Amino acid sequence: MAGKRTSKRARKGGAGDMGDLASLLARMNGLRALVVGDLMVDHYLRGDINRVSPEAPVPVLTKAEESWVLGGAANVAHNLARLGARVECIGVLGRDEAGERARADLRRLGVSVPGVLLEAKRPTTQKTRIVAQRQQLIRIDHEDAAPLSGKSEAGIAARVASRAGRSDVVVISDYAKGVLTEKVLRAALDGAARAGVPVMVGPKGSSFAKYRGATAIVPNQAEAERATGADVTVEGGLRRAAERIVALAACRGVVITRGGEGAFVFRPPATMTHVPAEKAEVFDVTGAGDTFLSTLALAHAAGAPMEAAARLANVASGIVVGRVGAATITADELSQAVERRGPGAGKLVSLEVLADRVAAARRAGLRVVFTNGCFDLLHAGHIHLLDQARRFGDLLVLGINDDASIRRIKGKGRPLLPATERAQVLAALDSVNYVVVFGEETPRKIIQRIRPDVLVKGATYAPEEVVGHDLVARYGGKVEVIPLLEGAARISEILARATRGRGGRSG
Numbered sequence: 001m002a003g004k005r006t007s008k009r010a011r012k013g014g015a016g017d018m019g020d021l022a023s024l025l026a027r028m029n030g031l032r033a034l035v036v037g038d039l040m041v042d043h044y045l046r047g048d049i050n051r052v053s054p055e056a057p058v059p060v061l062t063k064a065e066e067s068w069v070l071g072g073a074a075n076v077a078h079n080l081a082r083l084g085a086r087v088e089c090i091g092v093l094g095r096d097e098a099g100e101r102a103r104a105d106l107r108r109l110g111v112s113v114p115g116v117l118l119e120a121k122r123p124t125t126q127k128t129r130i131v132a133q134r135q136q137l138i139r140i141d142h143e144d145a146a147p148l149s150g151k152s153e154a155g156i157a158a159r160v161a162s163r164a165g166r167s168d169v170v171v172i173s174d175y176a177k178g179v180l181t182e183k184v185l186r187a188a189l190d191g192a193a194r195a196g197v198p199v200m201v202g203p204k205g206s207s208f209a210k211y212r213g214a215t216a217i218v219p220n221q222a223e224a225e226r227a228t229g230a231d232v233t234v235e236g237g238l239r240r241a242a243e244r245i246v247a248l249a250a251c252r253g254v255v256i257t258r259g260g261e262g263a264f265v266f267r268p269p270a271t272m273t274h275v276p277a278e279k280a281e282v283f284d285v286t287g288a289g290d291t292f293l294s295t296l297a298l299a300h301a302a303g304a305p306m307e308a309a310a311r312l313a314n315v316a317s318g319i320v321v322g323r324v325g326a327a328t329i330t331a332d333e334l335s336q337a338v339e340r341r342g343p344g345a346g347k348l349v350s351l352e353v354l355a356d357r358v359a360a361a362r363r364a365g366l367r368v369v370f371t372n373g374c375f376d377l378l379h380a381g382h383i384h385l386l387d388q389a390r391r392f393g394d395l396l397v398l399g400i401n402d403d404a405s406i407r408r409i410k411g412k413g414r415p416l417l418p419a420t421e422r423a424q425v426l427a428a429l430d431s432v433n434y435v436v437v438f439g440e441e442t443p444r445k446i447i448q449r450i451r452p453d454v455l456v457k458g459a460t461y462a463p464e465e466v467v468g469h470d471l472v473a474r475y476g477g478k479v480e481v482i483p484l485l486e487g488a489a490r491i492s493e494i495l496a497r498a499t500r501g502r503g504g505r506s507g
Contacts, residue, residue, distance in 0.1 A: 010399045024312075026330050027302035029084035036160055037073030037173030037180060037202075039091040039116065041098045043128040044069070061132055068098070070105055071127060072290075073173035075328070076202070079294035080171070081109040082328045088167070090115035090159050092152065092179050098124035115159040117152055125177050147178045157187040164188050166197030169301035171293065172211070176204040189213045200297035201251075202289065203227070216253035216306060217245055217292050224256045232256070239365030242266035253306045257292055257317075264364050265310050272394045273307045273433075274361040275314050280418050291329060292317040312338070347427035347434050354397065354436050358450045367393035370452035372443040372467075374401045375422050376415045381458075383429070384485035389456040390431040392480055394475060397434045397450065398426055399443040409441055444469045451475055459483045 020094045047063040077089045089111050093099035095118050102124060106113050125143040129136050148156065156179065164170050170192045174180045189212070192199045198215040208227045211217055219484045221232050227248070230241035242254040246268045256264040262277040295316040299309035315337050316329050329337075349357065358368055375382055386442045390396045400422055406415040414420070419437050427435045438446055447455065447468040455477060457466045472479055 014424070024302055024304055025084075025335055028298045029331065031085050031168040031298060031301055032166065033077075033080045033085040033087050033298065033301075034090065034163055034170045034188075035073050035080065035087060035161075035173060036078045036090045036168040036170065036184070037076070038125065038175035038177035039074040039089070039093055039102060039179075040070070040072030040075070040125040040175065040177070041102050042069045042071035042126065043067075043126055043382040044131060046131045049132045059132070059137075061137075068101055068105075070102060072125065072175045072177070074102055074106060075175045075290040076171055076294050077106060077111050078109060079291050079328045080298060081111055082330050083294065083298055083334070085298055085332045086110075086112075086134065087113040088115060089164060090156060090163065092119055092122060092148065092156065093158065094118070094122050094124035095120045096124055098126045110359045115156075115163065117155055117159075119152060125175075129487075129488045143177060145177045147181050148184075153181050153183055157181075157183045160184060161187040161191045163193030165197060167192070167197055169297050170197055170199045171297045172199060172201040172214070173290070173293070174202060174204040182210060182380065186211055198297075198301055200293060200300070202293045207248070208245050211249045211251065214249055214251045216255055216296075216300070217249055217251050218255045218296060219245070220257045220289060221259070221261075225253075233363075235363045236365035237363070238264045239266065239272060241273075243268070255296060255306065255310050257289060261360055263292075263310050264335055265307050267306060272364065272366050273310070274357070274364055274366055274395065275307070275310045276357055277314065277318065288317040288320050291320045292473075295329075295334070297443075336449075347432065348423050349434050349436055350434055350482050351446060353436070354446075355449050356435055357434065358397065361395050362372060367454070368395050368397060368452045369393035369454045369456055370397045370399065370443075370447065370450065371444070372401075372438075373401035374410065374415065375426055376404050376406065376410070376417065378425055381485045383431075385456075385458050385482055386429060386431045389454075389480075392454040392456060392478075395433045396431055396434050397436065397446075397452065399436050399438055399446050400426065401441070402437050402439045405439055405441050420451060444468055444471065447471050451477070453477050455479045457481055 042424055045063055046065040047061045049059040049061055051060050053060050070252060073091055077087045080087045089106060093102055103113055103116060122144050123142060128140040130138050168187055172180065172188060183460060189199055193213055201211045201214045201217045203211060203219050203223060206226055208217055219227065224241040225232055228244040230242045230244060231237045232241050238256060242256065245254045254266045258264060260277050263275040265273040265275060288482045292313040295313035296309045299312045300306060304450055316334055319329050319337055361368060369389055371389045400419065403415055403418045423435045423437055426432055444467060448471055455466060455468055455472045459480060459481050463469060463481055466479050469479045
């Protein structure tokens with residue numbers, strides 16, 4: 001049961017968000033990942049187009065470069081290896097040039113391949129893409145997607161059953177190329193369950209019941225719609241899709257990737273998180289889903305909650321879409337990318353951006369909570385307020401006064417910290433989803449724009465005294481007042497103590 005012990009060790013500790021990135025990446029490094037699925041090769045022909053053929057009205061590509069990279073489940077293995085995992089791959093390749101190339105590439109990455117079966121009568125799945133000026137023109141697929149023969153299926157299932165429990169995480173990468181039969185899937189899912197090993201699934205097809213017992217299923221938006229019949233473009237559609245997936249597959253989580261809309265994380269019975277997309281110049285989305293799945297799986301196996309793992313996966317996939325081909329990312333590149341974002345980056349937004357993101361969250365069925373204040377000097381009472389406020393919904397928006405408005409409210413000498421620093425500190429808190437700075441003395445403009453489901457304030461106010469209570473009441477929202485944390489000092493008291501301390505010092 002070594003796999004079970006290692007898996008528990010890997011998940012111990014955890015990370016509520018990406019703040020403790022160094023610790024999370026250290027735990028990710030060296031974890032054992034088993035990849036089961038459809039191995040592929042991506043073939044690229046790149047060149048320039050400067051003329052049209054005289055034979056037909058088609059462009060002529062002058063070939064400048066030809067390359068082959070790992071695709072499908074092989075690309076998942078590639079991503080995991082680049083992130084520092086010890087990877088073993090199980091699947092099928094043909095006894096052909098593409099298959100030999102894939103095996104050699106996997107070995108060079110340090111991926112274990114004894115579990116890869118070679119079949120003489122089955123070609124290696126190869127996708128040829130013709131690219132000009134970084135634009136994909138056409139794709140040509142060479143494959144046999146028929147289910148494995150009985151002998152091959154039994155061999156793959158036996159390999160999976162013997163190795164699933166020895167891993168820290170199992171990643172199932174399904175591209176519907178015939179390898180992941182019911183027998184192979186049950187070998188992976190049941191073997192991992194017996195050892196307490198998490199299983200992350202990149203699904204395919206119209207029925208997700210075959211992944212029953214997975215830790216998380218990670219479809220894209222189109223795949224989620226196809227499997228559930230839910231319209232994810234309408235309000236509540238994402239939640240309905242996720243709930244149906246949970247009912248079908250008895251999984252412990254669903255992460256729906258949404259391209260430019262980010263990702264939607266659902267944990268039953270009703271925990272929902274909208275993870276906004278990373279800003280990126282998109283050149284090629286090929287392999288971005290593999291990068292997301294790999295990063296999510298490894299981060300969760302290392303102890304990150306699903307929501308934090310999805311945020312990290314979003315950063316990783318946001319980088320690879322800016323590269324051409326089935327690109328990957330290293331742990332160092334991922335670390336640098338998160339550091340460049342700064343504390344709480346992605347959470348600090350303008351009112352315009354906030355309105356768009358709240359609208360997207362509401363379409364996903366999320367309940368929006370809003371609170372506000374100066375937060376001039378963060379203390380235990382503030383943390384208590386924000387933690388309790390977050391419990392009233394799925395998304396907590398925090399409005400903070402800018403420096404000028406605080407001076408008007410509090411007088412000379414305030415704020416103690418500028419708005420940029422206050423916003424960064426508050427955005428770094430797990431309970432806070434978005435921070436918006438406003439220049440008015442009250443947040444009525446924000447409340448009117450985002451229409452929170454719940455307006456929250458500390459118990460120094462009665463509900464009818466809370467700014468914006470009238471606005472919220474008009475559209476059927478609620479006002480909640482949170483009792484103050486017993487024993488917590490207020491900022492005025494803290495400042496008084498500091499002033500007395502300075503006055504009592506001797507030269």
